[in-house]
Amino acid sequence: MVFPLEIDNAQYAPLTWSDIPGWAEDDHLHALKAFRVSCNPITLQTKPPAEIKALGTSLRDPCLAAKKATVSDAAQARAFFEQHFLPVSISKLGDNAGFVTGYFEPVVNGSRTQTDEYSVPIYRRPSNLFVRGFKQSAGSLPNRGQVFRKIGRRKLVPYYDRAEIEDGILTGRGLEICYVKSHTDLLFIQIQGSARIKLDDGSTVRINYDAHNGYPYTPVGRVLIDRGIVPREQMSMQRIRAYMDESPDNAKELRRQNRSYIFFREVKLSDQDEAVGAQGVPLTAGRSIAVDKALHVYGTPFFIEGTLPIESEQSQTAFRRLMVAQDTGSAIVGPARADIYFGAGVEAGKVSGRLKHPARFVMLIPKSLDPVARGKTMLLPQDRPSAKIAKLFPQKEQAKEPPKDAVKPESGKSDKLTPAPQAAVTPKDQKDAKPGDKPADASVAKEAALPAVAPLLPEARPKAAPQIKKKRRVGSRHRGHRWWR
Incomplete structure (x- = not known):
């Protein structure tokens, strides 16, 4: 826990409940159910968190x-x-509001085996993927930062990018979970972080995010906007898919602008279960959000207020809802940045695909972290005295130290300091002395003229005769031993 409350690159201010538009009208019972789901892993946690965050373990009491x-x-x-x-x-330092997008769980047709119709593989995490500070068997890896692959025993190099993987660098390693129809299907599954794959036999394969290849995420929609292909106000997930379906060759080049690549793991969920977020709990449609896990603690409630196109692309729907942080994503960066989960299927995809709007964030912090109350107990430096006080109580000058060459008087004698004896005068100095100069003290000169006595040194140790190292005969048994090792 950071004292009293500190979140990197964020600005915040205490509010009252009446200051929050729409707070009283929300369905808090629905939000409490989602919060209780997050509380299961929070109350079971016994070890302190590996990363120090603003809320720390303060959610345990609520x-x-x-x-x-x-x-x-x-x-x-x-x-x-x-x-x-x-x-x-x-909000972010210097901003008046945060930013929200939407995500969902795609439902895509696929196959366990590669066929002419289903030829694009969905890969699980490769065994040669390394993240510094994490074991390869770790259940959770960071969703951004450098990722490596090992060459030989020690050399680490950046992992393969999207182009290399699409060209087949991982083919034949047994990493395939299942296959889908197109690279466009796979790209949108990777953007969402989970999917339901409907197989030919009627069963469903559920997959969730597991790792990434270490390259930063580049939104393909932004590339289309920068190139003038799609106007910014018309950009949506549906427009991106339509462009890729109409121009397969251009779609390949567009996909590879995003060098990031996502690997998945298969999860045992039924068709009735919602997707599982990064906290390890089932998500709640309309109440779960993905946040920046480097800044926020899973389970933190956020009240989000804004005007969003929920009902249609042109609609201005008032969105005022209490949400719970239960997931994360590589593109979710910042203190007031959230991805709202809308569920699974086509309709959820339409709503989430058109969300990219500003919104105001209110973070609910446990009362044990009251920044006002805790701020009052912070130690502050003492105030400097005013000019009037300084005149009434002037500081006295400290006594000057005696010169270094002064000699301390012996006990019983005068307290006056006596000067140190002068250095001895050599015959050369006497020769160069001018008339009227006082002669040097004879006793001092006599002591200076005495020859210096060399200090006693220990006798040198006798040199030992050099030892002749016998050569060791190397037989066939020793050669075989070294070869075996």
């Missing part, structure tokens, strides 16, 4: 209270949040 509380309606749920949390507005 989670324990949520498990014990008996809440049956929205009013009681609202009272619970107001009793255990404090609202704090948060």
Whole structure:
């Protein structure tokens, strides 16, 4: 926990509940259910978190209270949040609002085996993928930063990019989970981070994000805007897919502008289960958000308020809802940045595909981290005295130190300092002395004329006779031993 509350590159201010537009009208019971899902891993955590974040382990107390509380309606749920949390507005330093996008779980047809129709593989994490500071068997790897592959025993080089992987560098390594129809299907699965693959036999394969290849994510929509192919105000996921379907050759070049590549793992979920987020809990459509996990703790409630095109591309729907941080993504960076989860299927994809709008963020922090109360206990430097006080109480000058060449008087004699004896005068100095100069002290000169006595040194140790090292006969047994090692 950072004292009293510190989030990198963020600005925040305490609020009252009445300051939040739409707070009283939200369905807090639905939000409390999502919060309780996040509380399961929070209350079971016994070790301190590996990364120090602003909220630290402070969510544990509200989670324990949520498990014990008996809440049956929205009013009681609202009272619970107001009793255990404090609202704090948060945004990026210098910005007035945050930014939201949407994501969903695609439902795509596929096959366990490669066929003419289903030829594009979905790969699991390769065994030669390394992230510094993490074991290869780690269940969770960072979603951004450098990723390497090993050459030989020690040399690490950047992992393959999208172009190399699409050209088949990983073919034949047994990494295929299943196959889909096109690279466009795979790209959108990678952007969303999870998918449901409908197989020919009617069963479903559920996959979730597992790792990435270390290259930063480049939005292909932004490339189309920069090239003037699609106007910014018309950009959506549907427009990107339409462009790729109409121009397969251009789609290949466009995909490879995004060198990032995502690897997946298969998860055991039924068709009725929602996708599992990075916290390891099932997501709740309309209540779960993905946040920057480098800054925020999973389970943190956020109230998001803005005007979003929920009903249609032109609609201006008031969105005022309490959300819970349960997921993350490589493109989700910043203190007031969220990706709203809308569920699975085509309709969820349409809504999430047109979201890219500003919104205001209110972070709910546990009362144990009240920044106002904790800020009052912070140690501050003492105030400097005013000019009037300085005149009334002038500082006295410290006594000057005696010269270094002064000799301390012996006990019983005068307290006056006596000068140190002068250096002895050599005959040459006497010869060069001018008339009227006082002769040097004879005793001092006599002591100076005495020859210096050389210090006693220990006798030199006798030199030992050099030892002749016998050559060791090397037989066939020793050669065989070295060869075996």
